[in-house]
Every structure is written in structure tokens, then in C-alpha cells.
Amino acid sequence: MKIGRIRLRNFRALYDVELKNIPPLAVFTGENGSGKSTLFQVFGFLKDALKNNVRVALQRMGGYREVATRGHTDEPIEVEIQFRMMLSDVNRLVTYYLAIATNESGVPVVQREILRYKRGGYGSSFHFLDFKNGEGYAISNEEDFNKPDKDLIRNYQSLDSPDVLAIKGLGQFQRFKAASAFRHLIENWHVSDFHIMAARQRVEAGVAEHLSETGDNLPLVAQHLHQNNRQTFNNILERFRERIPGMSQVTATATEDGHILLRFQDGSFKDPFIARYVSDGTIKMFAYLVLLHDPKPHPFLCIEGPENQLYPQLLGALVEELRDYATRGGQVFVSTHSPNVLNHVEIDEAFLLKKEQGITTIYPLADNQQIERFIEEGDKLGWLWNQGLLEI
Numbered sequence: 399m400k401i402g403r404i405r406l407r408n409f410r411a412l413y414d415v416e417l418k419n420i421p422p423l424a425v426f427t428g429e430n431g432s433g434k435s436t437l438f439q440v441f442g443f444l445k446d447a448l449k450n451n452v453r454v455a456l457q458r459m460g461g462y463r464e465v466a467t468r469g470h471t472d473e474p475i476e477v478e479i480q481f482r483m484m485l486s487d488v489n490r491l492v493t494y495y496l497a498i499a500t501n502e503s504g505v506p507v508v509q510r511e512i513l514r515y516k517r518g519g520y521g522s523s524f525h526f527l528d529f530k531n532g533e534g535y536a537i538s539n540e541e542d543f544n545k546p547d548k549d550l551i552r553n554y555q556s557l558d559s560p561d562v563l564a565i566k567g568l569g570q571f572q573r574f575k576a577a578s579a580f581r582h583l584i585e586n587w588h589v590s591d592f593h594i595m596a597a598r599q600r601v602e603a604g605v606a607e608h609l610s611e612t613g614d615n616l617p618l619v620a621q622h623l624h625q626n627n628r629q630t631f632n633n634i635l636e637r638f639r640e641r642i643p644g645m646s647q648v649t650a651t652a653t654e655d656g657h658i659l660l661r662f663q664d665g666s667f668k669d670p671f672i673a674r675y676v677s678d679g680t681i682k683m684f685a686y687l688v689l690l691h692d693p694k695p696h697p698f699l700c701i702e703g704p705e706n707q708l709y710p711q712l713l714g715a716l717v718e719e720l721r722d723y724a725t726r727g728g729q730v731f732v733s734t735h736s737p738n739v740l741n742h743v744e745i746d747e748a749f750l751l752k753k754e755q756g757i758t759t760i761y762p763l764a765d766n767q768q769i770e771r772f773i774e775e776g777d778k779l780g781w782l783w784n785q786g787l788l789e790i
């Protein structure tokens with residue numbers, strides 16, 4: 399499943415943006431305050447809205463009036479995501495549309511929620527799910543999409559509350575195929591909020607297959623890979639040794655009081671260092687390797703500023719790893735302030751955010767012919783940026 403297009407309206411500085419032809423790896427750059435983090439917040443917001451409801455998710459971001467673009471609080475917040483997925487053996491272009499508005503009492507509700515895709519090669523898309531203010535329907539025999547309209551079964555429902563997403567309940571049922579696939583995508587996307595301090599801690603013994611968003615289960619994931627996927631673990635270790643001078647071994651060890659902690663062996667000394675005493679970049683590089691070599695990649699991964707704390711020479715390999723991850727099936731969004739990251743990014747992968755009069759526009763760099771010409775002549779995006787030539 400791959401996201402091809404995103405349209406956002408009235409979400410903070412993103413008053414009206416559209417990203418089209420989104421590549422497997424998409425890299426966003428732009429000045430401070432240009433809206434990169436805001437773009438990434440949309441994914442966290444949707445995940446929270448699915449887990450809880452739109453009211454709670456907005457509340458956590460300061461409430462509807464804070465999230466809607468300044469001066470536009472009377473307009474709905476809209477999110478539209480288009481993705482490709484297999485439905486009954488046919489590759490379909492599915493669109494999810496969500497509009498949130500406030501009711502008469504000022505409380506946020508789902509004004510409209512739609513899942514649509516074309517049934518044939520032509521014609522307009524058909525609504526397989528359509529809800530307004532907690533009332534609506536979903537087609538329960540989607541696999542029969544070739545049948546005439548009258549044979550499609552509309553399953554009418556009232557949701558528990560108008561602030562709940564219909565895909566939350568319906569997405570649990572396999573027969574609502576598109577809803578269940580989209581729900582699965584949101585639940586499994588990973589919006590990294592990595593904290594070095596969290597990743598340094600020892601953790602209570604347990605099992606974890608995937609790195610958490612903060613990275614606080616790093617010792618458990620390392621232990622899991624070591625025990626169950628030695629090849630992946632060794633691959634991670636090999637790359638880690640190449641990148642961090644002196645490092646020879648990493649072990650996840652159990653303490654007497656039932657915790658697991660990471661130890662890093664520096665070849666120059668007999669005793670290893672526990673995670674708390676190794677450098678920031680050491681922890682971060684190890685965590686990134688664990689995240690990016692996950693045998694089961696997330697369908698969608700967002701990382702802000704992967705360059706922070708890392709030696710510039712390591713960033714090329716990191717971009718390669720992000721791209722590998724994206725081609726293994728997990729689409730990747732990255733934001734960056736680093737020319738060294740951009741130097742390894744293809745022009746089709748790069749997007750520039752610009753904020754003018756408080757409103758963000760996102761420009762694909764590939765649309766700029768001058769930049770394209772520079773790249774054809776052998777220039778790199780980071781060099782152009784350093785020379786002030788990444789202007790749109």
C-alpha cells in the first residue's frame with residue numbers, strides 16, 4: 399500500500415496544500431516555521447483520532463481553534479489521502495476524505511467521512527463508506543463491486559458519537575475491505591518521536607518486536623532480534639561497527655532485578671559501557687539501525703531531522719537505508735535541515751516548504767527546471783542549497 403496524494407485544508411499553517419505523485423521516500427526541507435513538523439503532525443493526529451476520537455485528538459493539540467488556520471476557524475479542517483491497494487485482486491486507487499467542523503455548541507464533530515474508489519476503468523468514484531455527523535453507510539459486499547448499484551448492500555449505521563471515525567468500528571470487519579485496510583495503515587504508521595534519554599534507559603523484561611515511537615524499548619527489540627533474527631542483528635552490528643569508531647559489540651543483558659539493559663563494548667577497553675554512558679550519536683545510530691532494519695517494516699514511517707547528533711559523513715548511508723526501507727514496503731517521510739542529507743536525495747524525492755503571510759506552500763523541487771538543469775550538470779541538492787539556489 400502506498401500513499402500517492404495528500405491534500406490538507408485548514409490545518410495550522412497548511413491552509414491549502416496538495417502533495418501529488420508522492421515518491422516512496424519523500425524529503426521535506428524549509429526554513430524554521432515553514433510547516434514541516436505541522437505536516438508530520440497530521441499523521442499523529444489521524445492516529446490519535448482513530449484510537450480515541452477527533453475531539454480528543456484536537457484537544458491534545460490545543461483544540462479546534464488552535465489547530466484550524468488563524469482567521470479560518472469557521473471553516474472545516476479537511477484531510478484527503480489517496481493510496482493504492484489490492485482489493486479483491488485488483489489494484490485500486492482509494493481515497494479517504496475526512497472533514498471536521500464544530501457543531502452549534504462549538505464541539506468538533508466529523509462533518510463528513512468518505513472512502514471512495516472507481517469501480518471500473520472510467521466514470522466517477524463510488525462511495526463505499528459515507529458518513530455525516532455520526533450517521534451513514536458502508537458497502538458490505540465490496541468484493542461484488544462489479545455488480546449494478548442496486549445489488550450493493552448498504553449497511554446503515556449510527557456511530558456511538560459524531561466525533562468518532564467510522565473506520566474505527568467498521569475497519570475491524572474484514573468485509574469492509576477498504577476501511578479495514580486504511581485503518582490498518584493508520585494504526586501501523588510510525589511517527590518517530592525519538593528521545594535519546596528514553597532509549598538509554600533500562601527497561602522491564604518483556605517482548606518487543608518493533609521500536610516504539612520514543613525508542614524506549616530499544617533494549618527489548620535488540621534482545622528480540624538477537625534471539626529470533628540473528629542475521630538481522632548481525633547485519634545491524636556490522637553496520638554499527640563501520641560507523642561508530644571503536645564499537646565492537648552490543649548486548650542486551652538481563653539484570654538481577656528483572657530489567658534489560660544495553661551494553662556497548664568498545665574494543666579499547668575490557669568492560670563494556672552501559673547505554674547511559676555512551677554518546678548521544680552512538681545510541682541514536684544504533685536505534686536507527688534497529689528501526690530501519692526491522693524485518694517487518696511499518697507501512698509508513700515519519701522521521702524528523704534524522705541528521706541530529708550524527709556525524710555528517712554518516713548521512714549518505716542513512717539516506718540509503720531510508721530509501722531501502724521505503725522500497726521494502728514502508729513509505730518514508732523525512733524532514734531535514736541538513737545539506738549533507740539533501741546531497742544524497744534525488745530531485746524527485748525533495749520538497750521545499752515556504753511560508754508566506756503565515757500560509758505554507760509545498761513545492762516539489764522537480765517542478766523547478768533551473769534546479770533540474772543544475773542536477774543534470776552534476777550538482778547536488780545540498781550544494782545548491784548552500785549557495786542559496788534552492789529558491790523556487
Ligand SMILES: Nc1ncnc2c1ncn2[C@@H]1O[C@H](COP(=O)(O)OP(=O)(O)OP(=O)(O)O)[C@@H](O)[C@H]1O
Binds near residue numbers: 409410434436463
Ligand atoms: N493555527 C495556526 N494557523 C496558522 N499558523 C499556525 C497555526 N498554528 C501554528 N502556526 C504556525 O505554523 C508554523 C509552522 O511550524 P512548524 O513547527 O511546522 O515549522 P517547522 O518547519 O517544523 O520549523 P522548524 O524547522 O523550526 O522545526 C509555526 O511557526 C506557527 O507559527
Ligand SMILES: [Mg+2]
Binds near residue numbers: 434435436
Ligand atoms: Mg519542526
